[in-house]
Amino acid sequence: MTGLPPKPAARPDRVSPWRYIRLFRQDILSAQPARLYRAWMAEYRTPFFRSYLVNQPDLIDAVLKARPMDFPKSDRVGEGLRPLLGNSVFLTNGETWLRQRRIIDPAFEGGRLKDTLPAMWAAGLAAVARLPGGEVEIEAEMSHAAADVIFRTLFSVPIDDDVANEVFHAFRAYQRTQPILNAGAFVPLPRWMPRGHRARTRATARRIRELITRMTAARMAEIRAGTAPDDLATKIMTTRDPETGETFTTAEMVDQVAIFFLAGHETSASALSWALYLLATHPDWQDRVAEEAAGLPEAPDFAALSKLRVTRDVFREALRLYPPVPMMVRETTRSERFRNRALRIGSQVVLSPWHLHRHTRLWEAPDAFDPGRWQSEAGKASARQAYMPFSAGPRVCTGAGFAMAEGTVLLALMVRAFRFAALKDRVPVPVAHLTVRAKDGIWLRVSHR
Numbered sequence: 448m449t450g451l452p453p454k455p456a457a458r459p460d461r462v463s464p465w466r467y468i469r470l471f472r473q474d475i476l477s478a479q480p481a482r483l484y485r486a487w488m489a490e491y492r493t494p495f496f497r498s499y500l501v502n503q504p505d506l507i508d509a510v511l512k513a514r515p516m517d518f519p520k521s522d523r524v525g526e527g528l529r530p531l532l533g534n535s536v537f538l539t540n541g542e543t544w545l546r547q548r549r550i551i552d553p554a555f556e557g558g559r560l561k562d563t564l565p566a567m568w569a570a571g572l573a574a575v576a577r578l579p580g581g582e583v584e585i586e587a588e589m590s591h592a593a594a595d596v597i598f599r600t601l602f603s604v605p606i607d608d609d610v611a612n613e614v615f616h617a618f619r620a621y622q623r624t625q626p627i628l629n630a631g632a633f634v635p636l637p638r639w640m641p642r643g644h645r646a647r648t649r650a651t652a653r654r655i656r657e658l659i660t661r662m663t664a665a666r667m668a669e670i671r672a673g674t675a676p677d678d679l680a681t682k683i684m685t686t687r688d689p690e691t692g693e694t695f696t697t698a699e700m701v702d703q704v705a706i707f708f709l710a711g712h713e714t715s716a717s718a719l720s721w722a723l724y725l726l727a728t729h730p731d732w733q734d735r736v737a738e739e740a741a742g743l744p745e746a747p748d749f750a751a752l753s754k755l756r757v758t759r760d761v762f763r764e765a766l767r768l769y770p771p772v773p774m775m776v777r778e779t780t781r782s783e784r785f786r787n788r789a790l791r792i793g794s795q796v797v798l799s800p801w802h803l804h805r806h807t808r809l810w811e812a813p814d815a816f817d818p819g820r821w822q823s824e825a826g827k828a829s830a831r832q833a834y835m836p837f838s839a840g841p842r843v844c845t846g847a848g849f850a851m852a853e854g855t856v857l858l859a860l861m862v863r864a865f866r867f868a869a870l871k872d873r874v875p876v877p878v879a880h881l882t883v884r885a886k887d888g889i890w891l892r893v894s895h896r
Contacts, residue, residue: 451814452725452768453874454805457481474878476773476801483799485807488786498795499785502803504832506785510777510796511840516541518777520842521795530652531621533702536845537710546688548845550695551703554682555845560852561749563679566599567853568747571860573605578865580895584888585867586720589857590619593715596853597708602662603676614658618708621651659704663697680704709881711846714771715853717882718836720889722765722858724875725816727867727891732818736761737896740863755855758862760818762854766836768816770800771882775838800835801883809833868892 455477479500483489487503501507510518519540532538536547574592594615595606604611663684669675670684683703687694695703726733739757775798783790790796805813810829811820820826837844844850861867870892875885 450728452728452816453876454814455877457483474880476877476879476883479802483802484805484813487808488788490788496793496795497791498797499788499790500797500799500802501785502799502806502809503786504809507798507803507835507839510798511835511838511842515841517780518796519780521776521778523776523778523795530649531655532705532709533656534699535702535706537706544842546691547703548841549688549690550686551683552845553686554679555849559679559682560848562677563600563849564749564752564852564856565747566603566678567596567856568860570595570599570605571857574857575860575864578861578893580893582870582890583893585723585891585893586716586885586889589719589723590712590716591615592857593712593719593853594618594708596715596857597711600849601679601704601707602666603678603680610658610662614655614662614708615712617651617655617658618712621648621655656701656705659701659708660697663700663704667697667700679707707846710844711850713882715850717769717771717884718762718766718850718854719857720885721769721877721883722762722854723861723867723891724869724889725765725768726761726862727869729816730868732757732761732816733862733867736859736862737866740859743859743863752852752855755859757818758859759851759855760821762851762858763821764816764818766854767804767834768814769877769883770804770836772836772838773801773879773883774799798835801879803833803835806833864896866894866896868894 455474457477457480480489483500483502487501488506489500491498491500501510520538522538528538534543536544536551539547570592573595574588577591578588591606594611598604598606598608598611598614602611606612606615663680666675666680666684670681675681680700684695684700726736735757739755742754743751777796777798779790779792779794779796781792783794803809807813810833811825821830837847837850868891870890873887873890875887875889877883878886
């Protein structure tokens with residue numbers, strides 16, 4: 448081991464509300480005090496609402512598993528994402544969300560993962576062929592690879608398809624202009640009042656949705672003509688709600704494709720980039736992954752996926768240390784009592800995978816990179832109560848199994864082909880915008896094995 452992986456410096460315990468808001472908009476991770484890595488719960492007050500960050504496992508279970516409908520997603524996060532995601536399953540609650548999940552979930556059940564493996568594998572091999580040697584900014588390369596996976600599995604086209612390529616570059620531009628929270632997240636604004644989105648953000652969101660609409664409408668025409676390929680888009684667009692018999696309209700499908708791309712591309716790219724950095728700084732584990740990956744066949748083989756145990760544990764550990772979605776926000780719909788503290792209706796309940804995964808009371812050596820913990824009894828016990836990179840309960844990410852398979856396959860293919868080494872003068876600093884990324888990118892030295 449070459450030392451502990453980097454994490455942001457924490458702010459002082461006490462700052463003014465206005466300074467906190469400024470820090471939060473810049474980077475939600477360094478805006479938090481160090482005590483959150485050991486606290487079971489912390490309260491924060493603003494002039495407009497109260498927020499409670501919760502790390503206590505039984506309280507997290509109450510929010511996510513036991514009574515999820517009593518704690519809907521807070522629209523304070525949705526305020527910043529709605530121009531792009533519309534009314535997607537990531538932002539909705541109640542009956543709308545239940546209907547959307549009834550239509551979407553079957554696409555990711557049963558044998559569908561096996562069906563999507565060839566597309567993942569092809570995207571991985573394309574990424575290997577594309578990766579240059581020398582000093583490489585690996586986040587951009589992994590963003591390209593993850594976007595390729597999404598388009599191959601969703602629409603049966605590689606990323607170099609003209610429209611797919613344009614969507615990819617538009618998403619990269621969107622991420623650079625959109626803070627994770629905007630003014631509407633902190634101040635209760637009437638629906639008619641502007642949300643403070645930057646003009647460039649709004650324009651980029653419109654362009655992305657125009658491109659997705661074009662692809663979705665074309666697929667709808669192929670479905671009607673009976674010529675559509677059997678991929679995820681076709682499956683979702685032809686699945687009927689078992690309660691109403693309805694399918695998604697083209698407009699509804701645009702919302703869902705937007706979140707599939709954001710969730711499936713942004714989060715996977717983040718996790719893969721950090722996984723490669725961790726392997727670059729821990730060459731002993733990199734050698735173990737390379738040895739395991741050397742046994743992979745050239746053609747996609749679902750049985751081979753189950754043999755990548757070390758690679759899968761490395762990816763799990765990367766998700767623990769650098770969860771792509773660092774915080775989730777729920778809202779109370781009735782009076783609650785947490786740890787003998789009264790929570791009013793409308794209070795914000797913040798669940799933080801970032802702090803939970805590094806909690807000093809819940810993990811041994813929480814800041815250390817140790818994939819071996821996933822095969823220990825202590826590690827398995829910690830995972831059961833304090834690991835949720837894909838959320839948990841009914842609102843767990845529907846593509847969690849897809850993401851784990853994608854991360855494992857791409858990581859194995861990359862390390863089989865290349866050796867990755869860290870650059871001493873370029874230590875990445877994690878920051879959270881839409882996902883946990885590095886402030887100035889992740890630069891690695893890449894050489895062929």
